[in-house]
Amino acid sequence: MCVAIPGLVVETDGIVGKVDFQGNILNVNMAIVDAKIGDYVLVHAGCAIEVVSKSRAEEIAQIFAELESIYNES
Amino acid sequence: MNLEQIINFLSTYDQEDIKIMEVCGTHTASIFKNGIRSLLSPKIKLISGPGCPVCVTPSSYIDKAIEWSQKPDCVLVTFGDMMKVPGTTKSLSEAKAEGANVKLMYSPQEVINDAIETPQKTYIIACVGFETTTPTYALIIEQLENKKINNVKLLTALRRVLPALEYICETDTEIDGFIAPGHVSTVLGSEIYYKVAKKYKRPFAVAGFEAEHVLLAIFDLVKQVINMKHEVHNLYPSVVKPEGNIVAINYIDKYFDIKPAYWRGIGVIPDSGLFLKQPFRCYDAGSDVLPSENEEMLTKCRCGEVILGKITPPECSMFSKICTPQNAKGPCMVSSEGTCGIWYRFSKENG
């Protein structure tokens, strides 16, 4: 039920927008996020719940960096 | 440090047994899909938690939804996940087969358009979910208010995750750490776990749903447990801020009150429910239904124990014999995020 998927904002007036999910364009409620055209948003139940702030590769790199010190602990 | 080293660490771990609960059903599915258990030392156990809102929805709620769907000029609108959940006597999909008015939705938003186009019908939205979904319903109420639409009502079974985690920490001392639900955290933020982490001395890792996310979260928690730490780490920073989505949180606060709520198979958990606030009660479709005392006694379904991580699905004598997704005896078998259903699907796929 809490599944949410990222999509690319192709149109938005701040309240409703159109989001491209790998070629499928769907209407999405944009009222609770501050997203512009070209942003990726995380969409749940037809509602964008957050702007995706970094790519998956960037994110994984950041997590590795943060866990580095933990890795080196005994 | 790289993923190989992490996997090596996790597969050769040989200290005290560690139990980690993945709270969210989507994590449970990811763990199965990516074969994560096979990468872990037998000393690291993953336990599925209460993070399937459909699974904890009382059968009396299903009964109420069916009641609406059978009224003339009423349409009960729901996500597909709810269709096969057993009520006291039947499920929504059985009611639909008997002629009840049940319609599936992709988003509650589309119901607004239906209601405007067909004013002679009353639309009842089955609103089931955690804090991830609640803002969506707050936005619906706002639109009903603004557009003066009075033929839409909400039948809510909205639950808060944190009180359920506190309940688990109170009653089960065996869970050593938690993989926090990623998308609930998107809305509420990673900071909400601080209090519970500190009070019960349990570490939390907020995680995404890819294999790497989950492995790194398990690694983080195992390390924290070994070093007797109980910190909250946000390992899903692309969509989770420490403070969450403030606009969404404000929407929840504006439209919903926090009250005790009943969780199927578990009982009443204090402060765990979200119910429409007084000025908006006119949009409520009778969500305060309380379960009849013995409703859960009628079946031998052990979903309650599964949800709390006390047993795994195969320990239920009905699992995969009498209880299958086609003929479910409990909600954990029907929902795509239900632990029994996930175990069933993957045990079939992998022989």
Ligand code: SF4
């Ligand atoms: S296998 Fe079926 S009956 Fe047993 S706990 Fe799971 S849903 Fe309930």
